[in-house]
Amino acid sequence: MxxxxxxxxxxxxxxxxxxxxxxxxxxxxxxxxxxxxxxxxxxxxxxxxPMTEDEALASAAVQSLTAGFDVTGWGRRAYRSPHHSSSVAAVIGGGCEFHQ
Structure with missing residues (x-):
């Protein structure tokens, strides 16, 4: 690392x-x-x-829904590195509406 x-x-x-x-x-x-x-x-x-067991489990669950979970990454914190040409909407999740 x-x-x-x-x-x-x-x-x-x-x-x-x-x-x-x-x-x-x-x-x-x-x-x-x-x-x-x-x-x-x-x-x-x-x-x-270090990640708690709950954090590692939540992270693994999200990864399994997207790119797939790799057991070698258990407990390792991820970060995102968007491409320099990404729009503001792409970076912050544009298109979402806020409801109270």
Whole structure:
């Protein structure tokens, strides 16, 4: 698994990653190509706490509905890396309506 120690510089982005990991917050990196967004995102799972049994089971259930569950990934946190040309609607799940 990629290690956050490999990242040189990027102090503000590293801090945001650490705060999000500690608080269970979501992140959205954006910026010019080649600035380290993907490199940082790939390292997020390495600084998150281990999954609980319930979290691992829920993750496996979702994976089994989509791309298929691979038992070698049991308990490993996933991250998504959308293509740079993805629309805002594709990234946040456009087309959904909010109902109260």
């Amino acid at each position: 990629p290690d956050l120690a490999d990242v040189k510089g990027q102090l503000e982005a590293r801090r945001a990653l650490e705060v999000a990991a500690a608080g269970g917050h979501s992140l959205l990196f954006f910026g010019a190509p080649g600035t380290g967004k993907s490199m940082l995102a790939q390292r997020l799972p390495g600084i998150l706490p």
